[in-house]
Structure formats: C-alpha cells, structure tokens
Amino acid sequence: MAAATPPTHNVVLTGRRRWAALFALALGVAMIILDATVVNVAIPTMVRDLDLTTNDAEWVSAAYSLVFASLLIVAGRLADRQGRRRMFVIGVIIFVLASVLVALSGNAVEIIGARALQGLGAAFILPSSLSIINAVFVGKSRAAAFAVWGATIGGMAALGPLVGGWLTTYASWHWAFLINVPIGILVLIGVFMFVPETKELVQQKGSDIGGIALSTLGLLGVVFALIEGQRYGWITSTAPFSVLGITWDGGLSPAFIAGIFGVICLVLMIVVEKRRLNAGKVVVFDLNLFKIRSFGAGNAVALIVSLGEFGLLFALPLFLQSVIGYTALETGVILLALAIGSFVASGAGAALSQRIGPVRVLQIGMACEAVGIIGLGVMISTSVTGWALAPWLFLYGMGVGFATAQLTGVILSETPVEKSGQASAMQSTSRQVGAAIGTAILGTTLLVGLGVNVTNQLEERNVAPPVAEQVTTAVQQSAGTVIPTLSQQPNGEVLVEGASEGYAESTKWVAWVAAAFVILGLLTTLLLPRNAARVESEGYAPPGSE
Template sequence: MPTQGRGRWWGLLAISLGVATIIVDATIVNVAVPAIIDDLGITSSDAQWVQEAYILVFAALLLVAGRFADRVGRRRIFVVGVVVFVAASVLAALAGSGEALIGARVLQGLGGAMMLPTSLSLLNATFTGRERGTAFAIWGATIGGAAALGPLLGGWLTTEYSWRWAFGINVPVGVVVVAATLALVAESRDERAERGVDWLGALLSVLGTTGVVFALIEGRSYGWWRREQPFRLFGLDWTSDISPVPVAAGLGLLALTALVAQQWRRNRAGRPALLDLSLFGIGSFRNGVVAAAIVSLGEFGLLFALPLWYQNVLGYSAFGTGLALLPLAVGSFLSSGLGALLTRRFGAVRVVQVGVAAELVGVAGLGLVVAPDTTWWAPLGLLFVYGVGVGLATAQLTGVSLRQVPVRQSGQGSGVQSTARQVGSAFGVAVLGTVLFASLGGILGDRLADQPGLDPGQRDQIVTAVRQSGGAAIGGLAADPRTAAVAEEARTAFSTATRYAAFAAAGFLLLGLAACARLPREAPASEPDAGAGHQLVGRGIPSV
C-alpha cells in the first residue's frame, strides 16, 4: 500500500532528487571536459567516451531495469541504483586515468538506468487520481530544471574547486536519497509476475538499443557511412573503410526486430516476457509513447548547441553559460505547481499541448535572436518560456502515458516510455548536431571564399578547425591580429548555424505538437483513477 499522509510527498521529493542527480550528471560533464583532458592527459576521443559511455549504457538498460523492478521490487531496485550510482561517482572522482573514468561512467549509466524507470513506477504506484498529476508535474519539472542546472553546477565546481567534485557532489546527495526513500516510500511489485526470466529478450533489448543509440550518438564523429577517424573498441582497431556506425545501426535494428517477434511469440504462449505487448492496446500509453519520442527530438537537443554558442561566440565562461541558461531551470520549476492547477481545470492532455506549444515558441524565438552580437538579456525571456513548456509537457505527458497502465506493469511501462524518450533525444541531438556542424562548414567556407590573403588550403584548414572544435578555435583566431577578421566571420557563421539548429528543433516540436493531438482526452474535473484502467486491461479490453 502507498505510504499515507505527508510522508508520500516527502518521498516524492527524495525520488525527484535522485532523478535530478542522474539528469545533472548527463550534462554536468560537458563543461568539465577541458579540465579533465588537462588533468588526466587524455585524448579528445577518450574525452568523448567520458561523455557518451554514460548515455549509451543508460539508454540501453532502461527497459530491462523497469521490467526487473516490477518483479523484485521497485523501491529495492531504485535504492540499489542509487548505491551503484554513488559508488561509481566515487570511482569517477578518484580516477587517475581516462580508462578508469570511462569505466566509472559505464557504472553510473547502469545505476541511472535502474533509477529512472523505477522512479516513474513508484510514483504510479504511490499516487492516484488528481494527486498523480501533481506528482508527475513535480517529477517532470525536476528533470527540466536539472538539465539546465547541470552546466551551472558543473561550471561552478570545476572553476572554484576541481572537476572531481562534479562527481563527488553525488555522494552526500545519494546518502540523503537512500535514507529518505527507505523511510518514506513504500515497496511495490507485480505480485502476479510469472516465474522465470526472459534472458533472450533482455539480451536482444540491450543489443538493439545499444546499436541504435551508438549510431545516433557517434554518426557525426565516425561518419554516417565512410569512416572518418580511427575507431577502437575493447583493444581492437576497426580497419574497414566503412564506418562502424551503419554496421551498429543495422545490427541494432535487426536485434530490435527479433525482439518484437520473440516477445510476440512468448506473449501468445503465455510465457514470461520482457514486455507485455498488450500495453500497446492502451490508447493513452501507445499514443503517449509515440508523442514522447517525437517531442524529445526537439526538447533538449538545443541544449547541445546553445552552450557552444554562448562560450565560443559570445565569449562566456563555463559558469557564465550556466547562469545564462538559468531562466530555463526557473521556468521549469515554477511550472510544476502551475501544471497541477491547469491539469485540474483543463485536463492533462491540454496541458501537454500548451507545454509543447510553449517550447515551440521559446525555441523558435531563440532562433530569431541568435547572432554574434546578441545582448545578454535578449534570450532570457525565451529561455524562460522554453523552460515553462518543458515543465508542463514532460511531466504531464509522462502522466498521460502511464495513466491507464496497470500498477503491476508500471515498471515495464515506465521503461518503454523512458527508452522512447532517450532514443528520441539521441536522434534529435544527432540531427541537430549534423545541422549545426554541416551548415557551419558550408557557411564559413562561403564567407571565407573572398577573404584576402587566404588560399583554398588555408581556408579549408580554418573551416575544419572551427567545425571539429565545436567553435573553440574561434578564440585562438580572435587572439591573433592576422586572423581577427576570420574570427568575426566564424562567429557569424556559427551563429547562423545555431539559428538553423534552433529552427530544426522547432520543426521537431511542431511534429510533436501534432502527435499530441492524437492523445486521448480525459475529463478535467474528475481525472480517472488508474484502477479503472486496471480493470479494463485485466479483462483483456484495451483502455482508451
């Protein structure tokens, strides 16, 4: 039974704090990478894996962790995930080499994958009716705020103390989360779970998700078809001229196809399966997962481009960039209470649509104001609107997706929804990154074509340096009087490319808004309790 009284809400705060930690850790390293490279003496390729090993493992294990939590206990898996995450953070803080740090990040990804879907299923099991909408609003606002606070916290810790504290800060937070969760959150599990474990389904899920997410993350680095730089994995060198990216994508899609077929057979035979495909007969879940994946394409992808523009075009420090993005976090936090009130009056689906529309306005507006001479205050209001949209849409879309999912299946439902979001986000970052850097190279090349004193070889060298460094080379060009004019052209080109990326993100959000139009509506004044959905699903009748 759910914890009664105020304890449930304090337990919600503990769960949200744990989720905030894993979200912050996905972004906090971005601003600490230069210090890590300098301190450990690692290569740029190693630094890339410090960032991406975490995301790759995290995305690959979400579905498996959610299903496992249904069977053995959601609170138990959440707490174990926090412990693994904190232990890995200690290893990362103490790492003396790039290999040790990458290994610690892999363990952090494992801990994070155990925490995110179980946090959702714990909320689904603890709260019902109107309170569930409020709980998801707080949870979603925490995610939006944490994503924006990550660069600020990382920049401050790295600048004032050491990059190691970007990981060490997780230790005291983790202790509080574990203690509060054990004291305030009730255990829940699927008491009717079949005996046996679908090991093949788990393996196919991990292999399929890993292959697809690896391709989306690494396509720009290693080449979408032809290999553009050396690739080394487990001590072995990839020698083919074909990039490992299409190979990984093909194997991943093949594994996911095999997973669907295998799950269909096991479902029909009544055998234990990783995923109960009847969940997709629930209209709110099916449409909610699709909408979540599409919205995620544009929701956080722009946060990849904006810090680069702030630091390398406007000249902000890492900490200054975090401060510049703070309105996004403020908007997300403030919208949590607003979202709960709006949900009671207009219903969760309408709030989701308003939230995605606000994100669309904020992102498109940022595309209009991005320029090499943008004043510090110009993006603030748009970032705030963007944050309000994230706070409204993220939480309520999650609530809509899980509203009619039986509590006993909430772990696997949460895992599916979280995986859809992660894959959508990875795809969004891949597309926006490609838009950003491909357009940067083309625009800068054209602007330097008539630059006096530059031959084609020098021009290509400058374009490559600016593009491959993510704009970091602009500062060196500006410091040399001989290339100061080139630096101005690079700032203009980078700003234009960032504007294109913002408009691409807005296009994704427009598609997401269209997808949200298919979400089933519910009565605002009396949001149905999940129990009604449970009864319908239990009788084999899809809830819509």
C-alpha cells in the first residue's frame, strides 16, 4: 500500500472569519509601513528636541532598515518551522515595545537602539503576514487578500507623510511612535481571535546555523553599503565613520568594505545551502524555489521595479517643501492622492485579474506607474500646484495598487504552501534590496543633478562662480532645505530663484530615472508564465474564454 502524501495545509479560512483575519494582518502590516514613512517627517523635530547630530539622525533610519532587511529570510524560515501566527505575534509585541522605547528615548544611543529593535519586530511581521495569507486563503478570496495586502503597503507608504505631518504639527514626534500601541493591541486581539496557526506539518530535524549567519551578515553588509555609500564614499572614504567609540577615517570606505564582505557572505551562503540541500539537510532557504519560473522571474521583477517604484517619494516631498513652500502637513495631503489610487486599485484588481489573469493586471499596473511618474516629471516646475500633481499621483498610486498585489500573488502562486514563509521572505528581501539600490541610484541622481543644474541656473543669472559653487554645495548637503533661507543673503531673490529652478530640474531627472526602472521591470514581466492552471484553480476565467 502506497504511503499517504503528508498534508501541507493546516486550515483554510472561510466565511466572515477570513476577512476579520485579513483585517488584523493588514493592520499589522500597515503599522510597520506607516511607521517607516512617518519617521521621515518626524526626524527634523526629533533632531531639535534630542539635540541629535546629522550622523545620529541618519542612523535613526539606517538602524531600522539594516536590521529589517538583514533578518527577513531568517524570520520567514522561522515562521515556517515555529508557526506563522506565533512569529507574527512575537513581531507585533517586539515592535510595539520598541515603539514605546523610541518615544521615551532621551539621547541618540537609546533611540537608535530602539529603532533597531523595531526593525527586528518588523522583520517578523512582514513575511509571516504574507505567508499566513498564502496558507489560509484559497480560490477567489486569495486574490482579494493579496489585493488588500498590496494596497496596504502602497497606500500606507503614501499616507505616512500626512499622518506624520499632522502628528508633528498638532501633537509631538513622540506620538508618531506611541500611536503604534493602540494599533498593536487591536492587531493582537484580532490575530488571537481570527487567525489560525499554520506551519510545516512535516519537519526535518536540525538547524542551519551557518546559513542563518551567512544570510544575515551578507544582507547586512550589502544593505549597509547601499544606504551609506553616498555618505562615506563608494570606494574611498570621504567622511569619518564612527561607531561604539571607534572612528574609521581614510583609506577604503567602510561602505565598500561592508559591500564586499556582504557579497562574499551571500556567495558562501549559496554554496553552503546547495551542499546542504544535496545532503538532505535543513536549510535556511530552499534555493530550488528559484527553479519555479513564476518565483524566480517574479523576484527578478520585484527587485527591478523596486529600483524606481517608490524612489520619487523621497525626492518629491523635499521639492514640495523646499521649493514650492508647502508645509509637511500640506505635502502629506498632496501625497494622499497616491494612497487613494492604491486603495481604489485594490478594489478593482482582484475582479480584473479573474477576467484577464494576474500577470496582465501586473503589467497594467506597472504601465500606470510608469505613465504616472513620467507625468509628474513633466509637470514639476517652480510654479506647479498640488492640484496639478494630484491626477498623476492618483494614477501612480493605482499602478502601485495593481502591481504590488498581483506581483506578490504571481511569485507565490506555485510555491508549496509549506514553504510560504521563506518564499514570502525572499520576495520581501528582493523588494528591500531593490529599494535600497534604487534609493542609492536616485539619491546620487539628485545630488549630481543639483551639482549641474543649480550651478548652471545661478551662473545664467550672473551669479559669480565661487558664490554659485558655495550655494550649490549648501543645497546638496541640505537636500534643498536651505533654499528658503537663501533670501537672507545678498542678492537673495536671485539665489532662491536659481536654486529653485535647479532643484526642479534635478527632481525631473529623478523622475526620468525612476520611470526607466519601472519600464525595465515591465519588460522583465515578459519572462513570467501565463500560469493558466493556477489562474483556473483560483477561480479565474481561463485565457481565451472571453
């Protein structure tokens, strides 16, 4: 008698309970995405209140990003083995407690340490939330669940500046973190009431300590290099690097050394994981997943599109505040158009994908993103208004809403349910690494653009070259925030006009590069299979039936 095939599903949610569970999971994801974007608005106030240096302020963001990105793969594997709900709950508890520590911090060391702890919590939340959805939703509800998950990420990324602007204007920066306490409590209540536990039902014994160490150190090194290369130099050191009382100054850049170290660790991880797979041992990540075309090609699309998908969102708020003169709150209201577009797309995406297939909806979404970004690039000028940008932001947001959900669904469509955690973690890692590379490239594009355009605009207005160079350097170092203060200098009106025109042109450059990356990602989707079998199994109309 043939041995029975071991079951891979623990439970499938049906009825109203599935939507209550989805709400709890989406709220948890919303909490970490919202926090990441709110911080960018709150940092200037935190700098003043805590007397942080520029280096301290940058590490408030970097500490979170480094821990988050480097632990995603490990967290996803733990979710598969130890329980996806368990890891999600642990992540929420860590994140909420860390948020309280951030709010109570009184100096740089405390706040940077608490932000790193937040990154740890977020690393548990993101892949476990997605792997739970992949495990307990089936049929048409699964497509709808992915649509909500994707819209949550896109919408919260755009909603963050509005929430951050409101909190810092009418409350204090502390509430940008304390708001996570009531949200976290609601999430935990919802998860315990409605979300079932799922994990691998048949597990290998043992652990992969080497794989865990190599993947964590490798991603830590690569992401550090991408985040800090602009500040400390890509190859040779351009600024002193200090940590734990030790200062690195001169010679090769710490970013370059970290990047090389990270790449070596990741290469070694691949070698080690292949050997362990061949020997039938436990691995931190099953490299055979990349043999699945939808998974391998889907991760390539995720990495490439992430190079430009949200890159404009770091440059556009700076432009609106420094050049146009909007407040942080007004800037957040303008970016709300993107969030609305993302939420609208979540409602339409699931139904549309059932008619024409998820890959086609993904391609439509990425095309909308590219057109929206190009439209923003065309419209950007020193006299542009929020109303003129809103339609393009809405289209951009619809693209994000369509693309994020459908790409996630395509990547996970053929992966075994028992590997949901590690598969979800890998697609999140691809996005994070892509976003880090994109931010580095687009940040460099902005700085180079400022160096060329601000200088040219000032010299066209007969500003002496030494003065033009000095103003350009100030604009580059402040990311444009110095522009309004130039009016206090001799010939201030001309300086403000020239610097503003140069900044506007440089922001256009960022838009063109971001759009090019999204278009490249769109072309990469041609590698994805149509997945007719999967489409039909999810309740979609088979291709050619219309």
